[in-house]
Amino acid sequence: MKGNPNKRNRNKYFRFHKDHGHGTNECFDLKQQIENLIRQGKLRNFLRRDNKDEKLKGKVEKSSSRPPLGEIRVIIGRDSMGQSSKSRKTYLKVVQNVQLSRRSPRTKNTDKQAITFTDEDAERIHHPHDNAIVITLLIANYTTRRVLVDNGSSADILYYPAFQQMRVGRDILHLMNSPLVGFGGMKVQLVGTVTLPVVVGAYPQQVTKDVNFLVVDCSSSCNAIIKRPTLNNWKVITSIYHQSVKFPTGYGVGQVQGNQLAARECYLAMLAMDE
Structure with a gap:
């Protein structure tokens, strides 16, 4: 009340x-x-x-047939579009122009590639399942396993133990002494931000992009979390049912298969942490 x-x-x-x-x-x-x-x-x-x-x-x-009483919007965190009033208005105008013209200002040849999922993509997946998509990425030239693909997250997260193992040097880490607050009110200590190159896919069907990570110091069964804007930047299409992500490249459609066993282990590890 x-x-x-x-x-x-x-x-x-x-x-x-x-x-x-x-x-x-x-x-x-x-x-x-x-x-x-x-x-x-x-x-x-x-x-x-x-x-x-x-x-x-x-x-x-x-x-x-009554009209709805209101609208509940999605809760998001700080995003890459900026937080100023001017930047929000500019972004809104761009979105409205695209919706009216039905044409995006950025049109590349990779957009013409059809991305589909078939029954063959699900042959080696245990069904039924409710696993999240956990993949392996090349981050700062380190093969990084247990990377959670989160369509609902608005922040790329790199956990501090994983950052320490990369040995890229703390001098590239922009220190920040401010906590992140989760849905339950729990505060997570934010160490800083760091921009690292990330490679998704296998050569030659791969994409390389710089990703700005929030480095947090807390216990987690995952090494990193890839956020929604980054997935959008890669033009990734995810399928939880097929435990797979696909994306367009200059050499055809790339694919990264999720590790169903790692996803289950991460889930059980998080339960153990909560207990």
Whole structure:
């Protein structure tokens, strides 16, 4: 419940929130959830029956045709587009122009390559599964295993133990003494930022790009996390079902197969850390 708890009416207690402040008939959240259940057809036994079924059908259709109450947007972190008001407005104008013209300002020959997944791509995958995609990348000329491909992340993460093993020197690390805050409120110490060359794929179907990593000092079963903007920069297409990522190159479509066993080991290791 929102608002200052000290200013609520303590004479009213509501079991739905397990808190005081208002009664059942005054609860907007409860009414909204009941309406959602009605639209899903889960509370038909509790609806008032009229003589004709058409009236009931009309009520349900009218309820389902109501406009949404609002929009819940995705939660993201600091991105590569910049945080200033000017940069956000500029980026918005570019996106709107592309949507109106239906043509991207950057059109390369690699865009014409068709990227598909077939049953052959899933032949050596154990099904059913719910594994994340964990791949191997060449980072700063080091073969780096256990790299998590995260379409929902907005920050490339390199864990400090992996950075130390690369022995690229702390002089290229831009130190930062500020924590990152996760969804659970847990703070993770940020060591700094570093830009390293990353190679995805095998020669000649490979892409080499510089990636700006946030170096964090905390326990993890992975060595690195590749974020959404970087995947977009590589034009990567991911398939969790096939445990594979594909991307266009100047020599055809490149592919990196995920390691299903490593993904499972990472998951079990994270559970052990939580315990």
